[in-house]
Amino acid sequence: MILNNKYAFWNNKGGTGKTSLAFQSVTRYAEKHPKERILVVDVCPQANLSELLLGGLNNNGSDKLLARQGLVPRCSIGGYFQLRLPSPYVPPSFVAADFVTTPSTFNVAVPTNIDLVCGDPLLELQANAVNTLANNQIPGSNPWIAVVDWINDFLAQIDGDYDTVFLDCNPSFSLYTQIALAASNRIVLPVMADDSSRRAIQNAFSLVYGLKLPSEIYSAYAFATKLNAAGRALPKVHLIVKNRITQYMGAASAYAAVLKSIEDDVQKLLKSNPEIFTFSKLPNGFVEIRDFQTTGVVAFAKGLPFSRVQVGKQTISSHRVQVKGEYLDNARQAIEDLVDLL
Template sequence: MATGISTGPDGTALGPTGRPVKEFPVPEFLDGHGPARIISLCNQKGGVGKTTTTISLGAALADYGRKVLCVDFDPQGALSAGLGVRTHDVTTVYDLLLSSRTDPHTAIQPTNVPGLDVIPANIDLSAAEVHLVNEVAREQILAGVLRKLSGEYDVILIDCQPSLGLLTVNALTASHGVLIPLESEFFALRGVALLIETIDKVRDRLNPAIELDGILTTMFDSRTLHAREVLERVVEAFGDTVLDTVIGRTVKFPDASVAGTPITEFAPDHPAAKAYRQLARELIARGAVA
């Protein structure tokens, strides 16, 4: 996996973003847990690494002593499959959305990573928008669910579906921050402005506290001019909002998904695993995670 490290005129090591390479410190373990900061991983384009990032970031944060809950909010259930948890004949996020009487604790499943739990989803979730459309305060239903769990976790990561519909608006309304995984490809770049416009509307109308925590470049291959040009344009457009951590393209991600294990556990010494541990450190250093 190419890293894109180069040097500046003064010999300073430069990362793929063109900035000096930073070393983010290993965080200290926390004395206690909660209340959680809720972060949505969101992009209306599919195949940009949202689910992979949710799984890998969650596992990396758990390795640093954070108690993490991942919420599968995509009817495809890829997050649940990637963490090796059951999705049928169990309580899912769909059940929690449809009934306020269902205890959200009944939907939580542990993973093989200590400190990392998940609320699963399956294809039933695809019917949620139809059921919720006539509900009072329909955009705030997920927020009510997560409020009951917030005190037990340090961070809650919501893996959104590739859409800007009612489910994604629910996720954004429930969140303190948004992380945008962005594939280093031109057509992926085109949709970012629309997504940020949606976040601004949610901030104005539903959730004044929501912040853009960062744009994460994924599937980056420094060997291609196209990928380098896209990353350069993203940095020009969004400045420090673009995270220093860059996730490279590798076949290890699908291998880890098939195994139902995060890349940090499946291949802990692989550059991709190291990149996600760096992402966890960077978000902690930026204050996006406790």
């Protein structure tokens, strides 16, 4: 079986709520598709998604993650990359299960049909070596493609074991982010209602698809150029998430113009470059998510999908907070709307 659904959550701008959206989307997707086997690959050095899946702040998710990273071999994406450094261009013999964790054994709130390749700060230390390997000049071969295929090589070994893959990417366009994007076929792109998000989404289209590069000089080195030259398909933008819209009044008028300008930019690209999207009509490619507020704080502190969050007063890091039913319902519906588009 070939994995047809491989979603990358990515934006090259930080602070867009990418990881929190990924956590709630993945867990809800798993709840709605209990017969599917789902793999999460955390390709972010911060590894926040891994910490959430393993229990969150209150349930020692960080300590559990450190324990996984302390195994031999290191049970994380960094451990797999460490294996690849001496054999960058030809996959070595390895057992994929050595790098896979089942979060539900550590956090009972997570659906049992989710497996995880944990994130790892080791990625940052490996970045220079990975870049060097990818940029080597070897006659008759393509080192860049060989390195960019590292996650594809991993998924090839477990093809047939999983139905859907979710990749959480670093807010950058570093080589390990490119490795993650090359392994995906659909991108979920969160944006905020501010002008920097508009610039970020324009940058994202430039970085991934080589659109509106400042000079032809950069074209030969572009991600899209190098993938296309190797006969490889680019991932397509599947969903743009307008995230953290104000809880009380929807898209507030102060931000409405920015959100409208983002939609206008995408509408133009739908006409000029329809091949980079999975959708052909603007409403099918956008979803609006209101700010999760206290509901989100509780969910992420405890590593809970919204379906497992309770209404009422609760203790978070020695602080008493209250989850209101209306806000919890809003949060659940927002994620439901997003997952329905996956």
